[in-house]
Amino acid sequence: MTDKISAPNVYLYAFQLYHNSEGSNNPLWQKCDNILRKFTYKKLTHHLKSPKRSHDQCEDLLLKTPLEFTRSNPLIEGFAQPLQIQDSYALWLNIGCPEDGTADNLDVSFIKEINPENILLIDGDDNFLGQTLLLTGWLTENNLPDNIDYSLPFAELCCNHIDYFKPIANQCRNALLPGDSTPIFYRSGILFGSPIFEYGLISDIANIANYRHLLVWLLCDKQTDKDFNTCQQEIIDLLFYRNKIIKSFQDSRKIYHDLVKNYDEIEEDIKYLQQQLAKIRSSLTTADLETLKQQLKVLLGKALSYTSVLRKLEAFDNTIAINLNNYSDILQKICDTLKTDKEELSILNHFEIKTAPYMRSQIAGDLGYFKHGTDLIESAIASIRGIVEIEQAKSDRALQTRVTVIGVGLGVSGVAATAYPYLIKQDPPNPINFTLSIIISLCLGVIAAAIAFTAIQIWPHLCPKKPRN
Numbered sequence: 389m390t391d392k393i394s395a396p397n398v399y400l401y402a403f404q405l406y407h408n409s410e411g412s413n414n415p416l417w418q419k420c421d422n423i424l425r426k427f428t429y430k431k432l433t434h435h436l437k438s439p440k441r442s443h444d445q446c447e448d449l450l451l452k453t454p455l456e457f458t459r460s461n462p463l464i465e466g467f468a469q470p471l472q473i474q475d476s477y478a479l480w481l482n483i484g485c486p487e488d489g490t491a492d493n494l495d496v497s498f499i500k501e502i503n504p505e506n507i508l509l510i511d512g513d514d515n516f517l518g519q520t521l522l523l524t525g526w527l528t529e530n531n532l533p534d535n536i537d538y539s540l541p542f543a544e545l546c547c548n549h550i551d552y553f554k555p556i557a558n559q560c561r562n563a564l565l566p567g568d569s570t571p572i573f574y575r576s577g578i579l580f581g582s583p584i585f586e587y588g589l590i591s592d593i594a595n596i597a598n599y600r601h602l603l604v605w606l607l608c609d610k611q612t613d614k615d616f617n618t619c620q621q622e623i624i625d626l627l628f629y630r631n632k633i634i635k636s637f638q639d640s641r642k643i644y645h646d647l648v649k650n651y652d653e654i655e656e657d658i659k660y661l662q663q664q665l666a667k668i669r670s671s672l673t674t675a676d677l678e679t680l681k682q683q684l685k686v687l688l689g690k691a692l693s694y695t696s697v698l699r700k701l702e703a704f705d706n707t708i709a710i711n712l713n714n715y716s717d718i719l720q721k722i723c724d725t726l727k728t729d730k731e732e733l734s735i736l737n738h739f740e741i742k743t744a745p746y747m748r749s750q751i752a753g754d755l756g757y758f759k760h761g762t763d764l765i766e767s768a769i770a771s772i773r774g775i776v777e778i779e780q781a782k783s784d785r786a787l788q789t790r791v792t793v794i795g796v797g798l799g800v801s802g803v804a805a806t807a808y809p810y811l812i813k814q815d816p817p818n819p820i821n822f823t824l825s826i827i828i829s830l831c832l833g834v835i836a837a838a839i840a841f842t843a844i845q846i847w848p849h850l851c852p853k854k855p856r857n
Contacts, residue, residue: 391556393525393606394492397466397484398502398564401627402510403517404477415512416477420468423507427483428457432468462501463490473628476517480624483508484524487613493528496556499563506569509600518631522603523560524616531556531606543581543609550576550583557585557604564602571600577735580615580726582607584735590743593634594641603735615726622722629715630739633708637747640704643697644754650694651761657687658768691765698758705751712744 400423404416420432435455454467466483483502485491502508510519532545533552546553554576562570571587578584587602607613616623661683719736723729730737 391496391559392493392528392530393496393556393560394494394528395485395487396491396494396499396502396523396525396560397482398499398508399522399524400479400481400483400508400519401522401624401631402479402481402519403473403628403631404479404512405475405515405517406472406477407515414477415516416479416510417470419510419512420470420479420481423481423483424457424468426504426507427459427464427466430455430457432470436470462498464501471624473625476628476632478624478628487526492526493530496559496563499523499560500566503564506565506567509565509569517628517635518601520601520603520627520631521564522605523564524605524607525560527553527606527608543611546583546606546608547578547581550578553583553606554585557583557606560604561585561587561602565600569600571602575735575738577738579605579733579735580612581609582612586735590746593747594638596638599634599638619722619725622718622725626715626718626722626736629711629718632711633715633744633747636704636707636711637751640701640747640751640754643701643704646697647694647701647754647758647761650690650697651758654690654694654761654764657683657690658764661768687765687768691762694761694765698755698762701751701755701758705748705755708744708748708751712740712748715744716740 402416402419404414406414417433417436424430424432432455435450437450450470454469456465456467458465463485464483465486466481468482469480471478471480485494508521510516527546529542531553532542532549536545536549540548554573557576558573561573565571572589572592574586574589576583576585583606585604585606587604588600592599664679664683719730719733719740722733722736730740
């Protein structure tokens with residue numbers, strides 16, 4: 389068994405939203421120029437055409453398709469194909485060796501020439517959706533172990549002994565992405581009749597800085613190459629939706645951390661509120677009411693912010709659902725084109741039936757947990773409002789009682805002062821009687837006010853309450 393492969397090629401699929409960076413100013417095209425600089429003098433940005441504002445699924449952005457290049461010593465060739473897909477730009481870049489027999493039985497270490505200084509890895513901004521690297525290389529019978537039955541066709545032997553090729557796939561990975569950028573093996577399978585190995589753990593997807601997606605496809609059947617060429621556009625679309633889903637999930641993890649922080653703050657505020665209410669054992673003072681009103685304003689502000697962040701999390705889940713549906717449609721289109729079923733494309737179908745649903749379940753769990761924060765805020769706001777309304781009602785009743793009592797007292801005093809001259813003869817006028825009338829009027833007013841106050845206090849207790857229906 390040898391560690392050599394033939395005609396290694398790397399395909400870069402990268403995607404970026406074109407928000408506020410249309411045309412040649414988009415960072416994705418600038419990055420492509422940086423990559424091409426390692427292999428050719430040509431620049432992608434010099435050949436771009438202005439994109440049209442259309443609703444087409446995919447549009448070519450080159451004046452002449454595609455931008456091809458060749459480098460000798462060693463012989464490396466490739467092409468760059470920029471596309472516009474819906475609201476995003478896509479870069480399809482190929483760098484590798486020709487399949488004309490001039491690059492057969494190359495040592496795996498040759499792959500380092502295709503990615504000098506890890507130039508193919510893109511660290512984009514917030515509008516960068518992600519990338520997938522696909523490395524292809526042809527196997528020969530020399531790659532098979534000696535202790536197997538060679539009576540079967542070569543392609544069938546390769547597919548039946550896929551585990552034999554994991555070491556060489558790992559070597560290809562290490563040569564292409566050395567050092568800290570090396571992704572961990574995830575799973576393997578058969579795609580279009582040839583072994584394929586996927587790298588990049590699902591558990592690393594949330595970690596934007598560490599996640600790398602690499603496919604190593606060891607070709608053993610010419611039909612594989614034909615099917616690959618037939619479905620090129622569908623594969624681009626498929627990876628576009630895949631990266632959109634992953635980007636939405638990664639963004640949801642940022643929102644998750646914001647929600648954790650907000651939730652903790654809300655819990656602290658409610659604990660503080662409970663402590664403040666526990667100290668109040670009688671009627672609230674004006675200062676207490678003012679404190680509660682201020683706390684109510686704070687909670688209302690936090691409720692608005694918290695709900696807004698929670699809606700963003702729901703929006704990411706909706707985005708994943710929409711793009712997952714598109715992913716499923718494209719996968720079905722590939723099946724229809726090749727007259728196969730999704731089970732035969734398990735390496736691609738796994739993302740639809742396992743990976744993306746796992747992401748949605750994570751978000752669903754987060755939504756279920758953090759919606760309790762909304763309930764906490766609503767309960768706290770309702771409690772504060774209830775307390776403030778009760779105390780305000782008490783204050784209003786007390787004011788009404790005081791006004792009533794004072795009114796009764798003043799009224800009785802006025803009546804008494806008016807009636808006094810008619811009840812006591814004032815002939816001749818006596819200043820003492822005038823003073824006495826004032827005193828008697830005031831006393832009667834006080835007595836009347838006291839009677840009114842007592843009546844107001846005991847009357848609600850004497851009246852029977854109406855039964856509720």
